[in-house]
Amino acid sequence: MPTVTSLDVSAIRKEFPILAQQMHGKPLVYLDNAATSQKPKCVIEALTRFYLMDNANIHRGVHELSERATQSYEAARGKVQRFLNAAKEQEIIFVRGATEGINLVAQTYGRTHVGAGDEVVISALEHHSNIVPWQMLCEEKSAVLRVIPINDRGEVEFDQFEKLLNRRTKLVAVSHVSNALGTINPVRKIINTAHGWNVPVLIDGAQAVSHMRVDVRNLDCDFYVFSGHKVFGPTGIGVLYGKEKLLEGMPPWQGGGDMIRSVTFEKTIYNDLPYKFEAGTPNIAGVIGLGAAIDYLDHIGMDAISAYEDDLLEYGTRALENISGLRLIGTAREKAGVLSFVIDGVHPHDAGTILDLEGIAVRTGHHCAQPVMDRFGVSSTTRASLAFYNTREDIDALVAGIQKVKEVFTV
Amino acid sequence: MINDLYHETILDHSKRPRNFQLLEDANRRAEGYNPLCGDKCKVFLKEHDGVIDKVTFQGAGCAISTASASLMTEALKGKTIGEAETLLAKFHDLLTTDQPLPKDLGKLMVFSGVREFPARVKCATLAWHTLRAALRGAGEAVSSE
Numbered sequence: 001m002p003t004v005t006s007l008d009v010s011a012i013r014k015e016f017p018i019l020a021q022q023m024h025g026k027p028l029v030y031l032d033n034a035a036t037s038q039k040p041k042c043v044i045e046a047l048t049r050f051y052l053m054d055n056a057n058i059h060r061g062v063h064e065l066s067e068r069a070t071q072s073y074e075a076a077r078g079k080v081q082r083f084l085n086a087a088k089e090q091e092i093i094f095v096r097g098a099t100e101g102i103n104l105v106a107q108t109y110g111r112t113h114v115g116a117g118d119e120v121v122i123s124a125l126e127h128h129s130n131i132v133p134w135q136m137l138c139e140e141k142s143a144v145l146r147v148i149p150i151n152d153r154g155e156v157e158f159d160q161f162e163k164l165l166n167r168r169t170k171l172v173a174v175s176h177v178s179n180a181l182g183t184i185n186p187v188r189k190i191i192n193t194a195h196g197w198n199v200p201v202l203i204d205g206a207q208a209v210s211h212m213r214v215d216v217r218n219l220d221c222d223f224y225v226f227s228g229h230k231v232f233g234p235t236g237i238g239v240l241y242g243k244e245k246l247l248e249g250m251p252p253w254q255g256g257g258d259m260i261r262s263v264t265f266e267k268t269i270y271n272d273l274p275y276k277f278e279a280g281t282p283n284i285a286g287v288i289g290l291g292a293a294i295d296y297l298d299h300i301g302m303d304a305i306s307a308y309e310d311d312l313l314e315y316g317t318r319a320l321e322n323i324s325g326l327r328l329i330g331t332a333r334e335k336a337g338v339l340s341f342v343i344d345g346v347h348p349h350d351a352g353t354i355l356d357l358e359g360i361a362v363r364t365g366h367h368c369a370q371p372v373m374d375r376f377g378v379s380s381t382t383r384a385s386l387a388f389y390n391t392r393e394d395i396d397a398l399v400a401g402i403q404k405v406k407e408v409f410t411v
Numbered sequence: 412m413i414n415d416l417y418h419e420t421i422l423d424h425s426k427r428p429r430n431f432q433l434l435e436d437a438n439r440r441a442e443g444y445n446p447l448c449g450d451k452c453k454v455f456l457k458e459h460d461g462v463i464d465k466v467t468f469q470g471a472g473c474a475i476s477t478a479s480a481s482l483m484t485e486a487l488k489g490k491t492i493g494e495a496e497t498l499l500a501k502f503h504d505l506l507t508t509d510q511p512l513p514k515d516l517g518k519l520m521v522f523s524g525v526r527e528f529p530a531r532v533k534c535a536t537l538a539w540h541t542l543r544a545a546l547r548g549a550g551e552a553v554s555s556e
Protein backbone atom coordinates (compact mmCIF):
# COMPACT_ATOMS: atom_id res chain seq x y z
CA MET A 1 0.00 0.00 0.00
CA PRO A 2 1.36 3.43 -0.87
CA THR A 3 1.49 5.64 2.17
CA VAL A 4 0.59 9.26 2.55
CA THR A 5 4.21 10.27 2.72
CA SER A 6 4.77 8.81 -0.74
CA LEU A 7 3.62 12.13 -2.19
CA ASP A 8 6.09 14.96 -2.00
CA VAL A 9 3.49 17.67 -2.13
CA SER A 10 5.84 20.61 -1.76
CA ALA A 11 7.74 19.38 -4.84
CA ILE A 12 4.44 18.79 -6.62
CA ARG A 13 3.25 22.31 -5.87
CA LYS A 14 6.34 23.70 -7.60
CA GLU A 15 5.09 22.07 -10.79
CA PHE A 16 1.94 24.21 -10.62
CA PRO A 17 3.22 27.78 -10.91
CA ILE A 18 -0.27 29.27 -10.68
CA LEU A 19 -0.56 28.16 -7.05
CA ALA A 20 2.33 30.34 -5.93
CA GLN A 21 0.51 33.65 -6.01
CA GLN A 22 -1.34 36.01 -3.75
CA MET A 23 -5.02 36.82 -3.91
CA HIS A 24 -6.16 39.98 -2.14
CA GLY A 25 -2.82 39.97 -0.38
CA LYS A 26 -3.18 36.40 0.92
CA PRO A 27 -1.60 33.20 -0.42
CA LEU A 28 -3.92 31.58 -2.93
CA VAL A 29 -5.69 28.49 -1.59
CA TYR A 30 -7.22 26.82 -4.61
CA LEU A 31 -10.12 24.60 -3.59
CA ASP A 32 -12.21 24.72 -6.75
CA ASN A 33 -10.75 21.67 -8.44
CA ALA A 34 -14.10 20.14 -9.26
CA ALA A 35 -14.81 23.13 -11.49
CA THR A 36 -11.44 22.88 -13.15
CA SER A 37 -7.99 21.75 -12.11
CA GLN A 38 -4.73 23.64 -12.45
CA LYS A 39 -2.12 22.61 -15.01
CA PRO A 40 1.40 21.43 -14.28
CA LYS A 41 4.31 23.01 -16.13
CA CYS A 42 4.78 19.92 -18.29
CA VAL A 43 1.27 20.37 -19.74
CA ILE A 44 1.80 24.06 -20.39
CA GLU A 45 5.16 23.27 -21.98
CA ALA A 46 3.68 20.54 -24.17
CA LEU A 47 1.19 23.06 -25.55
CA THR A 48 3.92 25.63 -26.10
CA ARG A 49 6.25 23.12 -27.73
CA PHE A 50 3.52 21.96 -30.06
CA TYR A 51 2.81 25.47 -31.30
CA LEU A 52 6.49 26.42 -31.36
CA MET A 53 7.81 23.35 -33.12
CA ASP A 54 5.26 20.82 -34.31
CA ASN A 55 2.09 22.57 -35.38
CA ALA A 56 0.45 21.11 -38.48
CA ASN A 57 -2.82 19.48 -39.35
CA ILE A 58 -3.00 15.77 -38.79
CA HIS A 59 -3.83 12.76 -40.96
CA ARG A 60 -3.43 14.68 -44.18
CA GLY A 61 0.06 16.01 -44.85
CA VAL A 62 2.91 14.27 -46.56
CA HIS A 63 5.29 16.67 -44.94
CA GLU A 64 7.38 16.12 -41.87
CA LEU A 65 5.53 18.54 -39.62
CA SER A 66 2.19 16.91 -40.30
CA GLU A 67 3.75 13.56 -39.65
CA ARG A 68 5.06 14.76 -36.31
CA ALA A 69 1.73 16.28 -35.27
CA THR A 70 -0.10 13.11 -36.27
CA GLN A 71 2.28 10.96 -34.30
CA SER A 72 1.96 13.05 -31.16
CA TYR A 73 -1.81 13.10 -31.51
CA GLU A 74 -2.08 9.35 -31.92
CA ALA A 75 0.46 8.71 -29.19
CA ALA A 76 -1.82 10.61 -26.82
CA ARG A 77 -4.66 8.28 -27.79
CA GLY A 78 -2.51 5.39 -26.67
CA LYS A 79 -1.83 7.13 -23.39
CA VAL A 80 -5.55 7.59 -22.76
CA GLN A 81 -6.17 3.96 -23.66
CA ARG A 82 -3.65 2.82 -21.06
CA PHE A 83 -4.90 5.40 -18.54
CA LEU A 84 -8.39 3.87 -18.72
CA ASN A 85 -7.12 0.36 -19.39
CA ALA A 86 -9.24 0.17 -22.53
CA ALA A 87 -8.70 -2.85 -24.77
CA LYS A 88 -8.00 -0.91 -27.95
CA GLU A 89 -6.93 2.52 -29.08
CA GLN A 90 -9.89 2.68 -31.47
CA GLU A 91 -12.18 2.75 -28.46
CA ILE A 92 -10.88 6.19 -27.48
CA ILE A 93 -12.75 9.04 -29.19
CA PHE A 94 -11.56 12.59 -28.66
CA VAL A 95 -14.36 15.06 -27.99
CA ARG A 96 -14.65 18.53 -26.48
CA GLY A 97 -15.37 17.33 -22.97
CA ALA A 98 -17.59 15.14 -20.86
CA THR A 99 -20.62 17.10 -22.01
CA GLU A 100 -19.92 16.45 -25.66
CA GLY A 101 -19.20 12.77 -24.99
CA ILE A 102 -22.60 12.32 -23.36
CA ASN A 103 -24.37 14.20 -26.12
CA LEU A 104 -22.60 12.08 -28.73
CA VAL A 105 -23.89 8.89 -27.14
CA ALA A 106 -27.40 10.30 -26.70
CA GLN A 107 -27.55 11.46 -30.31
CA THR A 108 -26.15 8.31 -31.90
CA TYR A 109 -26.64 5.26 -29.70
CA GLY A 110 -29.63 6.86 -27.99
CA ARG A 111 -31.46 7.90 -31.12
CA THR A 112 -31.07 4.50 -32.73
CA HIS A 113 -31.93 2.39 -29.67
CA VAL A 114 -34.48 4.38 -27.68
CA GLY A 115 -38.05 4.47 -28.96
CA ALA A 116 -41.51 5.48 -27.81
CA GLY A 117 -42.27 4.17 -24.32
CA ASP A 118 -38.67 3.08 -23.72
CA GLU A 119 -36.82 4.17 -20.62
CA VAL A 120 -33.48 5.76 -19.80
CA VAL A 121 -32.26 5.60 -16.20
CA ILE A 122 -30.11 8.26 -14.55
CA SER A 123 -29.50 9.05 -10.87
CA ALA A 124 -30.62 11.94 -8.68
CA LEU A 125 -26.94 12.91 -8.32
CA GLU A 126 -26.26 13.90 -11.89
CA HIS A 127 -24.67 17.05 -13.24
CA HIS A 128 -26.98 18.86 -15.67
CA SER A 129 -24.83 17.54 -18.51
CA ASN A 130 -25.90 14.00 -17.65
CA ILE A 131 -29.56 15.00 -17.35
CA VAL A 132 -30.41 17.35 -20.17
CA PRO A 133 -29.09 15.29 -23.14
CA TRP A 134 -31.28 12.39 -21.96
CA GLN A 135 -34.27 14.66 -21.41
CA MET A 136 -33.87 15.95 -24.95
CA LEU A 137 -33.64 12.41 -26.28
CA CYS A 138 -36.66 11.24 -24.29
CA GLU A 139 -38.69 14.19 -25.45
CA GLU A 140 -37.84 13.56 -29.07
CA LYS A 141 -38.58 9.84 -28.83
CA SER A 142 -41.52 9.99 -26.39
CA ALA A 143 -39.41 7.90 -24.05
CA VAL A 144 -39.36 8.12 -20.26
CA LEU A 145 -36.53 9.34 -18.04
CA ARG A 146 -36.37 7.42 -14.75
CA VAL A 147 -34.34 8.65 -11.80
CA ILE A 148 -32.66 6.54 -9.10
CA PRO A 149 -33.36 8.31 -5.78
CA ILE A 150 -30.67 9.11 -3.20
CA ASN A 151 -30.74 8.86 0.58
CA ASP A 152 -29.98 11.57 3.14
CA ARG A 153 -26.26 10.87 2.95
CA GLY A 154 -26.34 11.43 -0.79
CA GLU A 155 -25.96 7.78 -1.80
CA VAL A 156 -27.98 6.18 -4.58
CA GLU A 157 -30.57 3.76 -3.28
CA PHE A 158 -29.43 0.60 -4.96
CA ASP A 159 -32.58 -1.42 -4.27
CA GLN A 160 -34.60 1.34 -5.94
CA PHE A 161 -32.31 1.11 -8.94
CA GLU A 162 -32.96 -2.61 -9.22
CA LYS A 163 -36.69 -1.93 -9.19
CA LEU A 164 -36.41 0.66 -11.96
CA LEU A 165 -34.92 -1.78 -14.46
CA ASN A 166 -37.31 -3.53 -16.80
CA ARG A 167 -37.76 -4.68 -20.40
CA ARG A 168 -38.17 -1.12 -21.59
CA THR A 169 -34.91 0.13 -20.08
CA LYS A 170 -32.56 0.95 -22.96
CA LEU A 171 -29.71 2.74 -21.23
CA VAL A 172 -28.36 3.63 -17.79
CA ALA A 173 -26.26 6.80 -17.40
CA VAL A 174 -24.75 7.60 -14.00
CA SER A 175 -21.83 9.54 -12.64
CA HIS A 176 -18.83 7.75 -11.19
CA VAL A 177 -18.35 10.55 -8.63
CA SER A 178 -20.88 13.29 -7.91
CA ASN A 179 -19.59 16.81 -8.48
CA ALA A 180 -21.97 18.40 -5.99
CA LEU A 181 -21.49 15.96 -3.10
CA GLY A 182 -18.45 13.84 -3.88
CA THR A 183 -20.36 10.56 -3.55
CA ILE A 184 -18.61 7.64 -5.24
CA ASN A 185 -21.34 5.61 -6.86
CA PRO A 186 -21.23 1.80 -6.77
CA VAL A 187 -20.77 1.79 -10.53
CA ARG A 188 -19.48 -1.75 -10.76
CA LYS A 189 -22.63 -3.09 -9.09
CA ILE A 190 -24.81 -0.81 -11.19
CA ILE A 191 -23.15 -2.02 -14.38
CA ASN A 192 -23.43 -5.69 -13.40
CA THR A 193 -27.08 -5.34 -12.56
CA ALA A 194 -27.91 -3.42 -15.73
CA HIS A 195 -26.08 -6.00 -17.81
CA GLY A 196 -28.35 -8.61 -16.27
CA TRP A 197 -31.08 -6.89 -18.30
CA ASN A 198 -28.77 -6.48 -21.30
CA VAL A 199 -28.81 -2.74 -20.74
CA PRO A 200 -25.62 -0.81 -21.56
CA VAL A 201 -24.25 1.71 -19.07
CA LEU A 202 -22.61 5.09 -19.61
CA ILE A 203 -20.43 6.34 -16.77
CA ASP A 204 -19.79 10.07 -16.42
CA GLY A 205 -16.28 10.04 -15.03
CA ALA A 206 -15.71 13.80 -15.08
CA GLN A 207 -15.12 13.90 -11.32
CA ALA A 208 -13.51 10.49 -10.94
CA VAL A 209 -10.42 10.40 -13.14
CA SER A 210 -8.48 13.00 -11.17
CA HIS A 211 -8.99 11.14 -7.89
CA MET A 212 -8.71 7.41 -8.58
CA ARG A 213 -7.49 4.76 -10.95
CA VAL A 214 -10.17 3.94 -13.50
CA ASP A 215 -10.24 0.62 -15.30
CA VAL A 216 -13.01 0.46 -17.88
CA ARG A 217 -12.47 -3.22 -18.54
CA ASN A 218 -12.70 -4.09 -14.89
CA LEU A 219 -15.83 -1.93 -14.54
CA ASP A 220 -17.13 -3.44 -17.78
CA CYS A 221 -18.88 -0.12 -18.55
CA ASP A 222 -20.06 0.38 -22.11
CA PHE A 223 -19.25 4.07 -22.32
CA TYR A 224 -17.07 6.27 -20.13
CA VAL A 225 -16.61 10.02 -20.54
CA PHE A 226 -14.34 12.61 -18.94
CA SER A 227 -13.00 16.12 -19.50
CA GLY A 228 -9.30 16.91 -19.88
CA HIS A 229 -9.46 20.14 -17.92
CA LYS A 230 -10.51 18.35 -14.75
CA VAL A 231 -7.47 16.02 -14.91
CA PHE A 232 -4.82 18.71 -15.12
CA GLY A 233 -5.04 18.93 -18.92
CA PRO A 234 -6.27 21.76 -21.16
CA THR A 235 -9.84 22.91 -21.65
CA GLY A 236 -11.69 22.02 -24.82
CA ILE A 237 -10.60 18.39 -24.89
CA GLY A 238 -12.28 15.31 -23.50
CA VAL A 239 -12.65 11.62 -24.04
CA LEU A 240 -15.42 9.23 -24.90
CA TYR A 241 -14.52 5.61 -24.35
CA GLY A 242 -16.90 3.10 -25.90
CA LYS A 243 -16.73 -0.64 -26.38
CA GLU A 244 -15.66 -1.30 -29.94
CA LYS A 245 -18.70 -3.36 -30.79
CA LEU A 246 -21.10 -0.67 -29.66
CA LEU A 247 -19.20 2.13 -31.38
CA GLU A 248 -19.11 0.17 -34.62
CA GLY A 249 -22.85 -0.27 -34.58
CA MET A 250 -23.49 3.41 -34.00
CA PRO A 251 -24.17 5.89 -36.79
CA PRO A 252 -21.70 8.78 -37.04
CA TRP A 253 -22.59 11.98 -35.25
CA GLN A 254 -21.17 14.94 -37.09
CA GLY A 255 -20.27 14.80 -40.76
CA GLY A 256 -17.15 16.30 -42.25
CA GLY A 257 -13.52 15.72 -43.01
CA ASP A 258 -11.59 12.87 -41.41
CA MET A 259 -14.71 10.87 -40.59
CA ILE A 260 -15.10 9.59 -44.13
CA ARG A 261 -13.27 7.14 -46.30
CA SER A 262 -14.72 8.26 -49.61
CA VAL A 263 -17.31 10.78 -50.64
CA THR A 264 -19.38 11.06 -53.80
CA PHE A 265 -22.66 12.90 -54.09
CA GLU A 266 -24.40 9.55 -54.21
CA LYS A 267 -22.77 7.86 -51.28
CA THR A 268 -20.28 8.39 -48.53
CA ILE A 269 -18.34 5.59 -46.92
CA TYR A 270 -17.56 6.30 -43.32
CA ASN A 271 -14.13 5.93 -41.86
CA ASP A 272 -13.17 3.30 -39.29
CA LEU A 273 -13.09 3.86 -35.57
CA PRO A 274 -12.15 6.15 -33.97
CA TYR A 275 -12.16 8.59 -36.89
CA LYS A 276 -15.82 7.96 -37.68
CA PHE A 277 -16.58 10.09 -34.61
CA GLU A 278 -13.89 12.72 -35.06
CA ALA A 279 -15.20 14.92 -37.86
CA GLY A 280 -13.17 17.97 -38.77
CA THR A 281 -9.83 19.19 -37.49
CA PRO A 282 -9.75 18.24 -33.83
CA ASN A 283 -8.22 20.05 -30.87
CA ILE A 284 -4.75 18.74 -31.68
CA ALA A 285 -2.88 20.77 -29.09
CA GLY A 286 -5.51 19.85 -26.51
CA VAL A 287 -5.03 16.15 -27.16
CA ILE A 288 -1.27 16.49 -26.84
CA GLY A 289 -1.67 18.50 -23.64
CA LEU A 290 -3.97 15.83 -22.24
CA GLY A 291 -1.36 13.22 -23.10
CA ALA A 292 1.21 15.23 -21.14
CA ALA A 293 -1.16 15.42 -18.16
CA ILE A 294 -1.58 11.65 -18.22
CA ASP A 295 2.20 11.14 -18.36
CA TYR A 296 2.47 13.38 -15.33
CA LEU A 297 -0.20 11.44 -13.41
CA ASP A 298 1.51 8.16 -14.32
CA HIS A 299 4.72 9.54 -12.94
CA ILE A 300 3.06 10.49 -9.62
CA GLY A 301 0.88 7.39 -9.52
CA MET A 302 -2.91 7.32 -9.23
CA ASP A 303 -2.83 4.99 -6.24
CA ALA A 304 -0.59 7.33 -4.31
CA ILE A 305 -2.86 10.22 -5.28
CA SER A 306 -5.96 8.36 -4.05
CA ALA A 307 -4.37 7.45 -0.74
CA TYR A 308 -3.15 10.99 -0.16
CA GLU A 309 -6.51 12.53 -1.05
CA ASP A 310 -8.48 10.08 1.09
CA ASP A 311 -6.45 11.18 4.05
CA LEU A 312 -6.89 14.85 3.18
CA LEU A 313 -10.63 14.46 2.70
CA GLU A 314 -10.93 12.78 6.06
CA TYR A 315 -8.91 15.52 7.69
CA GLY A 316 -11.14 18.13 6.03
CA THR A 317 -14.33 16.32 6.98
CA ARG A 318 -13.31 16.17 10.62
CA ALA A 319 -12.25 19.81 10.62
CA LEU A 320 -15.53 21.02 9.13
CA GLU A 321 -17.65 18.78 11.33
CA ASN A 322 -16.16 20.55 14.32
CA ILE A 323 -17.43 23.94 13.24
CA SER A 324 -20.69 24.77 14.97
CA GLY A 325 -23.52 25.83 12.72
CA LEU A 326 -21.92 24.15 9.69
CA ARG A 327 -23.72 21.30 7.97
CA LEU A 328 -21.96 19.07 5.48
CA ILE A 329 -24.18 18.29 2.50
CA GLY A 330 -23.24 14.86 1.21
CA THR A 331 -21.92 12.44 3.79
CA ALA A 332 -21.72 9.27 1.73
CA ARG A 333 -19.58 6.49 3.14
CA GLU A 334 -17.62 6.41 -0.12
CA LYS A 335 -16.55 9.90 -1.13
CA ALA A 336 -13.89 11.60 -3.18
CA GLY A 337 -12.59 15.13 -3.32
CA VAL A 338 -15.61 17.22 -2.31
CA LEU A 339 -16.64 19.07 0.85
CA SER A 340 -20.00 20.71 0.22
CA PHE A 341 -21.57 22.60 3.11
CA VAL A 342 -23.94 25.28 4.37
CA ILE A 343 -23.50 27.57 7.36
CA ASP A 344 -26.53 28.53 9.45
CA GLY A 345 -27.51 32.13 8.87
CA VAL A 346 -25.07 32.71 6.01
CA HIS A 347 -25.91 32.47 2.33
CA PRO A 348 -23.24 30.51 0.39
CA HIS A 349 -22.74 33.43 -1.96
CA ASP A 350 -21.69 35.64 0.94
CA ALA A 351 -19.47 32.91 2.36
CA GLY A 352 -17.80 32.57 -1.06
CA THR A 353 -17.04 36.28 -1.30
CA ILE A 354 -15.53 36.45 2.17
CA LEU A 355 -13.45 33.32 1.56
CA ASP A 356 -12.25 34.85 -1.69
CA LEU A 357 -11.07 37.93 0.18
CA GLU A 358 -9.08 35.52 2.37
CA GLY A 359 -7.44 34.10 -0.76
CA ILE A 360 -9.54 30.94 -0.75
CA ALA A 361 -11.16 29.93 -4.04
CA VAL A 362 -14.29 27.82 -3.62
CA ARG A 363 -17.42 27.42 -5.66
CA THR A 364 -20.80 28.53 -4.42
CA GLY A 365 -24.11 27.89 -6.09
CA HIS A 366 -26.02 24.84 -7.26
CA HIS A 367 -22.99 23.28 -9.01
CA CYS A 368 -25.05 22.48 -12.13
CA ALA A 369 -26.95 19.97 -10.03
CA GLN A 370 -30.18 21.70 -9.06
CA PRO A 371 -32.04 18.43 -8.40
CA VAL A 372 -29.39 17.55 -5.78
CA MET A 373 -29.91 20.91 -4.07
CA ASP A 374 -33.67 20.39 -4.09
CA ARG A 375 -33.20 16.97 -2.52
CA PHE A 376 -31.38 18.55 0.43
CA GLY A 377 -33.73 21.53 0.67
CA VAL A 378 -31.07 24.14 -0.07
CA SER A 379 -30.78 26.51 -3.02
CA SER A 380 -27.01 26.31 -3.05
CA THR A 381 -23.96 25.24 -1.08
CA THR A 382 -20.36 26.27 -0.65
CA ARG A 383 -18.10 23.63 -2.14
CA ALA A 384 -14.42 23.06 -1.45
CA SER A 385 -12.98 20.48 -3.84
CA LEU A 386 -9.57 18.90 -3.58
CA ALA A 387 -6.65 17.87 -5.74
CA PHE A 388 -3.42 16.16 -4.78
CA TYR A 389 -1.58 19.49 -4.63
CA ASN A 390 -3.81 20.61 -1.76
CA THR A 391 -2.50 20.26 1.78
CA ARG A 392 -3.69 20.17 5.36
CA GLU A 393 -2.61 23.81 5.53
CA ASP A 394 -5.16 24.56 2.80
CA ILE A 395 -7.85 22.93 4.91
CA ASP A 396 -6.69 24.89 7.95
CA ALA A 397 -6.92 28.08 5.90
CA LEU A 398 -10.45 27.11 4.86
CA VAL A 399 -11.43 26.54 8.48
CA ALA A 400 -9.98 29.92 9.48
CA GLY A 401 -11.81 31.49 6.53
CA ILE A 402 -15.09 29.98 7.67
CA GLN A 403 -14.49 31.37 11.17
CA LYS A 404 -14.03 34.76 9.54
CA VAL A 405 -17.32 34.33 7.70
CA LYS A 406 -19.03 33.53 10.97
CA GLU A 407 -17.46 36.58 12.58
CA VAL A 408 -18.66 38.94 9.86
CA PHE A 409 -22.17 37.57 10.13
CA THR A 410 -22.01 37.14 13.91
CA VAL A 411 -23.31 33.58 13.75
CA MET B 412 -12.42 45.27 1.88
CA ILE B 413 -14.82 42.98 3.70
CA ASN B 414 -16.24 45.96 5.55
CA ASP B 415 -16.62 47.95 2.34
CA LEU B 416 -18.92 45.28 1.05
CA TYR B 417 -20.57 44.09 4.23
CA HIS B 418 -21.36 47.49 5.67
CA GLU B 419 -23.10 47.44 9.05
CA THR B 420 -26.34 48.65 7.51
CA ILE B 421 -26.25 45.83 4.96
CA LEU B 422 -25.69 43.23 7.66
CA ASP B 423 -28.51 44.74 9.72
CA HIS B 424 -31.01 44.74 6.85
CA SER B 425 -30.01 41.24 5.77
CA LYS B 426 -30.66 39.88 9.24
CA ARG B 427 -33.81 41.93 9.91
CA PRO B 428 -35.24 42.78 6.53
CA ARG B 429 -37.85 45.56 6.60
CA ASN B 430 -41.19 45.26 4.80
CA PHE B 431 -40.53 41.57 4.37
CA GLN B 432 -44.02 40.25 3.79
CA LEU B 433 -46.73 39.56 1.29
CA LEU B 434 -48.83 42.63 0.48
CA GLU B 435 -52.41 41.41 0.16
CA ASP B 436 -53.77 44.55 -1.49
CA ALA B 437 -50.89 45.06 -3.91
CA ASN B 438 -51.94 46.32 -7.33
CA ARG B 439 -48.55 45.72 -8.91
CA ARG B 440 -46.24 42.83 -8.35
CA ALA B 441 -43.43 40.95 -10.04
CA GLU B 442 -41.09 38.06 -9.41
CA GLY B 443 -37.37 38.05 -10.12
CA TYR B 444 -34.83 35.26 -10.33
CA ASN B 445 -31.06 35.15 -10.33
CA PRO B 446 -30.16 31.95 -12.19
CA LEU B 447 -26.56 32.21 -11.04
CA CYS B 448 -27.30 31.54 -7.40
CA GLY B 449 -30.94 30.46 -7.50
CA ASP B 450 -32.13 33.47 -5.52
CA LYS B 451 -35.74 34.54 -5.95
CA CYS B 452 -37.39 37.83 -5.11
CA LYS B 453 -41.00 39.00 -5.17
CA VAL B 454 -41.87 42.68 -5.04
CA PHE B 455 -45.36 43.96 -4.16
CA LEU B 456 -46.52 47.55 -4.68
CA LYS B 457 -49.62 49.41 -3.68
CA GLU B 458 -49.77 52.46 -5.90
CA HIS B 459 -52.44 55.16 -5.89
CA ASP B 460 -52.57 58.10 -8.32
CA GLY B 461 -48.97 57.52 -9.35
CA VAL B 462 -47.67 57.45 -5.79
CA ILE B 463 -46.26 54.35 -4.09
CA ASP B 464 -48.18 53.90 -0.82
CA LYS B 465 -46.77 50.59 0.26
CA VAL B 466 -44.05 48.31 -0.98
CA THR B 467 -42.97 44.94 0.36
CA PHE B 468 -40.85 42.00 -0.74
CA GLN B 469 -40.38 38.32 -0.16
CA GLY B 470 -37.68 35.86 -1.11
CA ALA B 471 -34.66 33.97 -0.04
CA GLY B 472 -31.30 35.37 -0.94
CA CYS B 473 -27.81 36.34 0.09
CA ALA B 474 -27.09 39.23 2.42
CA ILE B 475 -26.50 41.63 -0.46
CA SER B 476 -29.74 40.85 -2.28
CA THR B 477 -31.85 40.78 0.88
CA ALA B 478 -30.44 44.07 2.19
CA SER B 479 -30.81 45.67 -1.20
CA ALA B 480 -34.47 44.68 -1.37
CA SER B 481 -35.08 45.82 2.19
CA LEU B 482 -33.46 49.22 1.71
CA MET B 483 -35.23 49.59 -1.61
CA THR B 484 -38.63 49.22 0.03
CA GLU B 485 -37.72 51.92 2.55
CA ALA B 486 -36.47 54.26 -0.15
CA LEU B 487 -39.56 53.89 -2.32
CA LYS B 488 -42.25 54.64 0.18
CA GLY B 489 -44.16 57.78 -0.80
CA LYS B 490 -42.27 58.23 -4.06
CA THR B 491 -43.99 58.82 -7.35
CA ILE B 492 -43.55 56.26 -10.12
CA GLY B 493 -41.33 58.75 -11.94
CA GLU B 494 -39.15 59.25 -8.89
CA ALA B 495 -38.89 55.49 -8.44
CA GLU B 496 -37.67 55.12 -12.03
CA THR B 497 -35.06 57.82 -11.47
CA LEU B 498 -33.87 56.16 -8.28
CA LEU B 499 -33.62 52.84 -10.06
CA ALA B 500 -31.43 54.34 -12.78
CA LYS B 501 -29.17 56.04 -10.24
CA PHE B 502 -28.83 52.90 -8.17
CA HIS B 503 -27.86 50.99 -11.27
CA ASP B 504 -25.19 53.59 -12.05
CA LEU B 505 -23.88 53.38 -8.51
CA LEU B 506 -23.19 49.68 -9.01
CA THR B 507 -22.18 49.35 -12.60
CA THR B 508 -20.22 52.40 -13.68
CA ASP B 509 -16.86 53.72 -12.61
CA GLN B 510 -18.18 57.28 -12.67
CA PRO B 511 -17.78 59.27 -9.46
CA LEU B 512 -20.32 58.14 -6.89
CA PRO B 513 -23.71 59.85 -7.11
CA LYS B 514 -24.49 61.98 -4.08
CA ASP B 515 -28.22 61.89 -3.49
CA LEU B 516 -28.80 58.22 -2.80
CA GLY B 517 -29.02 58.47 0.96
CA LYS B 518 -28.78 55.17 2.78
CA LEU B 519 -28.43 53.31 -0.51
CA MET B 520 -24.86 54.59 -0.66
CA VAL B 521 -23.89 51.63 1.52
CA PHE B 522 -23.91 49.60 -1.68
CA SER B 523 -21.12 51.64 -3.25
CA GLY B 524 -18.64 48.90 -2.27
CA VAL B 525 -20.41 46.41 -4.51
CA ARG B 526 -18.93 47.89 -7.68
CA GLU B 527 -15.59 46.41 -6.63
CA PHE B 528 -17.20 42.95 -6.70
CA PRO B 529 -18.51 42.36 -10.23
CA ALA B 530 -19.68 38.87 -9.28
CA ARG B 531 -22.03 40.40 -6.72
CA VAL B 532 -23.60 43.21 -8.75
CA LYS B 533 -26.47 40.98 -9.81
CA CYS B 534 -27.24 40.20 -6.19
CA ALA B 535 -27.65 43.90 -5.45
CA THR B 536 -29.76 44.60 -8.54
CA LEU B 537 -32.15 41.64 -8.32
CA ALA B 538 -34.82 43.45 -6.30
CA TRP B 539 -34.50 46.52 -8.50
CA HIS B 540 -34.92 44.57 -11.72
CA THR B 541 -37.99 43.05 -10.15
CA LEU B 542 -39.22 46.51 -9.18
CA ARG B 543 -38.84 47.67 -12.75
CA ALA B 544 -40.93 44.74 -13.96
CA ALA B 545 -43.60 45.59 -11.38
CA LEU B 546 -43.62 49.29 -12.37
CA ARG B 547 -43.83 48.54 -16.05
CA GLY B 548 -46.51 45.97 -15.53
CA ALA B 549 -44.51 43.05 -16.91
CA GLY B 550 -45.92 40.81 -14.23
CA GLU B 551 -44.06 37.64 -15.18
CA ALA B 552 -40.78 36.43 -13.77
CA VAL B 553 -37.73 38.47 -14.68
CA SER B 554 -34.14 37.45 -14.40
CA SER B 555 -31.26 39.58 -13.23
CA GLU B 556 -29.07 38.15 -15.99
Ligand SMILES: Cc1ncc(COP(=O)(O)O)c(C=O)c1O
Nearest residue numbers: 097098099127129179206207227
Ligand atom coordinates in the same frame (compact mmCIF):
# COMPACT_ATOMS: atom_id res chain seq x y z
C1 LIG C 1 -19.98 15.09 -12.91
C2 LIG C 1 -19.78 16.00 -14.08
N1 LIG C 1 -20.21 15.63 -15.29
C3 LIG C 1 -20.04 16.40 -16.36
C4 LIG C 1 -19.43 17.63 -16.29
C5 LIG C 1 -19.30 18.45 -17.51
O1 LIG C 1 -17.99 18.63 -17.84
P1 LIG C 1 -17.58 19.65 -19.01
O2 LIG C 1 -18.25 20.94 -18.69
O3 LIG C 1 -16.11 19.72 -18.93
O4 LIG C 1 -18.08 19.06 -20.29
C6 LIG C 1 -18.98 18.08 -15.06
C7 LIG C 1 -18.37 19.40 -14.93
O5 LIG C 1 -18.52 20.11 -13.96
C8 LIG C 1 -19.15 17.24 -13.93
O6 LIG C 1 -18.72 17.63 -12.73
